[in-house]
Amino acid sequence: DVKVTQSSRYLVKRTGEKVFLECVQDMDHENMFWYRQDPGLGLRLIYFSYDVKMKEKGDIPEGYSVSREKKERFSLILESASTNQTSMYLCASSLNRGYTFGSGTRLTVV
């Protein structure tokens, strides 16, 4: 079965901390994505990557960065966490059409 694994289901971090959200897929997919999901706003694309060491900004990249050193792993980095980054973060991967999502990481910044 196709799988996208996000390392943490729940995280609580302090304002100003550097936060790493990890995502691993076992499907040899080229494309990987990071979204945040907030009530009433739907899924908003933060960053995506079509290949190793490649990254592209999505709609809301400010305050975030990403790393794709290996094909199977796509990391989202909050350089200095702020309370407005409290959200559900979803990772997805795809080959050429539909996405497979991870279970999500609910991050709370206090």
Added chain:
Amino acid sequence: GESVGLHLPTLSVQEGDNSIINCAYSNSASDYFIWYKQESGKGPQFIIDIRSNMDKRQGQRVTVLLNKTVKHLSLQIAATQPGDSAVYFCAEKPSTGANNLFFGTGTRLTVIP
């Protein structure tokens, strides 16, 4: 149908009835559409997809209808069950540009036992 805003559209149906969830998509150049289901605390799961050269596709208890003239997509769930309670998203992929999906804000379906 889906909309951008602070309130998620909701739909309540009796167990055993059929459900119809609607979605108005934005890009006439989109050639691929997907419906996802997201249960509370989980990531979205693929339900069914359809390409723009079709107007109907059926799965197990689900049917997707595509009306390109009015840019409308619907998901029909037959004999709705309590386990169908979730938020349902439509997604579209434009035929040109980046290989990204664009998502609606979702509709919350509640099944009343």
